[in-house]
Amino acid sequence: xxxxxxxLLVVIFASTVAASTLAFAGDxxxxxxxxxxxxxxxxxxxxxxxxxxxxxxxxxxxxxxxxLAVFEDFHSHASPDNVSRVVENSLGPGWYSFVRxxxxxxxxxxxxxxxxxxxxxxKLRMMIVNVESQEATVVELKLSDHAIKRWLKDPKxxxxxxxxxxxxxxxxxxxx
Amino acid sequence: xxxxxxxxxxxxxLLLASPILRAQDTKIPPDVEKLSARAKETxxxxxxxxxxxWASKFxxxxxxxxxxxxxxxxxxxxxxxxxxxxxKDGAYSASEVETLRSQFRSPGWSRVVGVRSQQDGDNVxxxxxxxxxxxxxxxxxxxxxxELTFVNIVGSLxxxxxxxxxxxxGIPKLDQKSLSKAHKGDQR
Numbered sequence: 001x002x003x004x005x006x007x008l009l010v011v012i013f014a015s016t017v018a019a020s021t022l023a024f025a026g027d028x029x030x031x032x033x034x035x036x037x038x039x040x041x042x043x044x045x046x047x048x049x050x051x052x053x054x055x056x057x058x059x060x061x062x063x064x065x066x067x068l069a070v071f072e073d074f075h076s077h078a079s080p081d082n083v084s085r086v087v088e089n090s091l092g093p094g095w096y097s098f099v100r101x102x103x104x105x106x107x108x109x110x111x112x113x114x115x116x117x118x119x120x121x122x123k124l125r126m127m128i129v130n131v132e133s134q135e136a137t138v139v140e141l142k143l144s145d146h147a148i149k150r151w152l153k154d155p156k157x158x159x160x161x162x163x164x165x166x167x168x169x170x171x172x173x174x175x176x
Numbered sequence: 177x178x179x180x181x182x183x184x185x186x187x188x189x190l191l192l193a194s195p196i197l198r199a200q201d202t203k204i205p206p207d208v209e210k211l212s213a214r215a216k217e218t219x220x221x222x223x224x225x226x227x228x229x230w231a232s233k234f235x236x237x238x239x240x241x242x243x244x245x246x247x248x249x250x251x252x253x254x255x256x257x258x259x260x261x262x263x264k265d266g267a268y269s270a271s272e273v274e275t276l277r278s279q280f281r282s283p284g285w286s287r288v289v290g291v292r293s294q295q296d297g298d299n300v301x302x303x304x305x306x307x308x309x310x311x312x313x314x315x316x317x318x319x320x321x322x323e324l325t326f327v328n329i330v331g332s333l334x335x336x337x338x339x340x341x342x343x344x345x346g347i348p349k350l351d352q353k354s355l356s357k358a359h360k361g362d363q364r
Binding site for chain 1: 212215216217218219220221222223224225226227230231234235242257259263344345
């Protein structure tokens with residue numbers, strides 16, 4: 001019985017680690033963008049325990065695959081053009097700039113959301129980079145047909161919604 | 177001396193034609209980009225080349241509405257949208273918008289819709305670019321006291337199809353009746 005329990009624990013641990021690794025690895029473009037931000041701005045993405053496991057079960061509506069990296073110590077006052085240059089240089093061919101949102105609040109702090117799309121066959125992948133004065137997020141999404149149609153119909157509102165989601169996610173994570 | 181004349185004439189032609197060429201080729205005029213510095217929020221949507229071709233194929237389904245949109249998109253070269261939101265009235269001046277509009281009053285362009293609302297300050301202008309009597313592009317300038325949207329649709333399409341595109345790809349919804357009426361008036 002003890003042996004069975006030990007084996008079960010090993011299996012659970014292994015699947016958790018594997019899922020966590022899958023959240024970050026296995027996608028060269030996502031990996032390249034994250035590393036480009038790390039090396040350009042001297043930051044490291046935060047390790048979120050069980051992230052891959054969580055993303056496997058909890059995904060936004062219309063998303064069939066998702067990867068996420070969060071930078072909480074992002075103190076660089078990078079200009080939107082600088083960020084987009086860094087991201088575009090690390091994305092390979094087949095990625096196209098789709099939506100860019102720049103906003104500033106009353107304190108003069110800015111937020112930039114860059115969305116790149118990679119259409120291929122009947123699939124659409126999106127790389128969403130959200131940068132605030134002290135935080136940054138990189139998300140890669142694989143969209144379902146329904147979600148693609150929603151994005152094509154209203155890219156502006158969907159992008160704004162996604163930017164707010166990412167800010168909210170970071171805030172929730174910071175509160176934990 | 178005689179050989180130099182054609183060159184001079186060519187240069188003169190290019191100089192005179194350059195604003196027209198610029199208005200036709202520039203996706204987003206520099207005057208529009210400048211507004212970004214004053215805006216509280218700037219949204220840029222770009223759909224061209226492979227993205228448009230892909231969208232056209234993707235939308236080709238059994239849904240009649242999607243088929244309609246796919247047909248329109250198939251003939252387009254690009255859709256470029258800039259939308260600015262300002263935190264107070266008067267963040268941009270009427271003369272700035274007028275300067276922007278004036279770029280599309282050059283030969284090759286035709287203003288087909290101009291709506292001015294004294295009540296809420298909403299102004300919409302639609303300009304068509306014609307090439308060999310066929311529509312080759314559309315520019316929409318929608319100005320509100322705290323919002324300005326500039327849309328440039330490059331490629332051939334019909335007036336009725338423009339109404340189909342309204343509400344898709346970040347393009348504002350357009351009134352088909354006023355478009356058709358304006359176009360008929362323009363053809364006369």
